[in-house]
Amino acid sequence: MKTFILSTISILICSFVGACTLNKELVATIDNEEPSSRHYYDGKFQNAVHSEPPSLGKTLGIFARYFTEKKVDAVPNERVPVQPVTREQLDALSVDGVHLIKLGHSSILLKMFGEYWLIDPVFSERASPFSFIGPKRFEPAPISIEELPPIDKVLISHNHYDHLDQAAVKALNAKTTLFLVPLGVQGDLKKWGVSNDKIKQFDWWQEWQTKHALIAFTPTQHFSGRGIGDGNKTMWGSWVVKSDERSFYFSxxxxxxxxxxxxxxxxxxxxxxxxxxxxxDKDWADIHMTPEESVQAHIDLAGKVMVPIHNGTFDLAFHPWYEPLNRVRQAAALNKVVLSTPEFGQVFTLDAAPIETVWWKETP
Incomplete structure (x- = not known):
């Protein structure tokens, strides 16, 4: 519990319910043998930069804030723009480049030199272990799993509910060739019916050369866990994809x-x-960046165009839903960073000019 930093109310509720019920279905599983990684010791995966785990008191304090602190504009009072995507539209995209479509939150659909890839696909109505409580989507995804073409690769960054969606994995299993996951997450996928030969697991800095690109799994400063007792039992990280012609990074x-x-x-x-x-938020500043830090991360990475993700879909913190996009736009302008802000469902081709649409609420 002390190492289970709670970034969303659903995960917090899951912990407290799990502590009472010991519902094993909410606990991530890993293979019986200890993971072979130098980043795994004392029974858990560890960040490269050490940070003290939050005390139980601080965790309870965050829990109390959700019930006592007044939120302003936490959810939109108007429809968030979503451009519907069709199979025909996807198939018409060229096969000699890279096309990116934001599906919501951090979920990305890629057409990568003719192959279809998904990153952190979350299609469920709630980012929660429960169907009746927890952060609810502002809008449905621009395309359903049923309408998607066959998927060559699904890449998962970590096992939190707003990045690893059990229902989506089960639905995608029949049309996906390969799932690329951090160490330990294979246990969840196998439990949900994905065969072992369809899973490739990665440690930090591990690389894999595919037909079209080099894929590398790289570190982040975060944590993992889906229920009580499984904090940091699986790895977390980011993805690098580099071909001879194009390269991108997913944080x-x-x-x-x-x-x-x-x-x-x-x-x-x-x-x-x-x-x-x-x-x-100030209470979890070591595991989630401010928009200004996100721009600095882009600069550190030597990025050319930055696409802000992890916003506009769920209420997961205390700030207004539009604040991250306002702040990142200001920080990008100050640092002369090129920002691309496509609407959900809008195709952004890596060769094309950045999309500068301000589709969110600019001012309170």
Missing amino acids: GDSGYFSGFKDIGHKYGPFDVTMIETGAY
């Missing part, structure tokens, strides 16, 4: 740390960085 979730410079030195520059920009 997953992270606090700001020196690792971004290390990744930039090893794999940069990047044509596009997809950087977490949202769900930050």
Whole structure:
């Protein structure tokens, strides 16, 4: 419990309910043998930059804030723009480049030189272990899993409910060739019916050369856990994809740390960085960045165009839903960073000019 930093109310509720019921279905599983990683010791995966785990008192204090602190504009009072996506539209996209479509929160659909890839696909109505409580989507995804074409690769950054969706994994299993996951997450996928030969697991800095690109799993400053007793039993991280023609970076979730410079030195520059920009707070500043830190991470990574993700879909913190996008836009302008802000469902091609639509609420 002391190491289970709670970034959303659903995960917090899950912990307290789990503590009473010991519901094993809410506890992530890993293979029986200890993970072989130098980042795994004392029975848990560890961040490269050591930070003290929160006390039980602080965790309870965060829990109390959810019930006592007044939120302002936590959810939109109007429809968030979503451009519907069709199979025909996807198939019409060229096969000699990289096309990116934000599906909501941190979920990304890629058409990568003709192959379809998904990153952190979350399609469920709630980012929660429960169907009746927890953060609810502002809008449905622009395309359903049933309408998606066959998926060559699904990449998962970590096992939190707003990044690893059990229902989505089960639905995608029949049409997905391979799932790429951090160490330990294979236990969840196998439990949900994915065969072992369809799972490839990664440690930090591990690389894999595919037909079209080099894929590398890189560090972040975060944590993992889906229920009581499984804190940091699985790994977390970010993804680097580099081909001869194009390269991009997907941050997953992270606090700001020196690792971004290390990744930039090893794999940069990047044509596009997809950087977490949202769900930050003073009470968990070490594991989620502010928008200003997100821009600095993009600079550290030697990125050319930054796409802010992890916003506009769920209420996961105390700030207004539009604040991350306002702040990142201001920080990008101050630092002369090129920002691309496509609507959900809008196609952004890596060769094309950045999309500068201000589709969110600019001012309170």
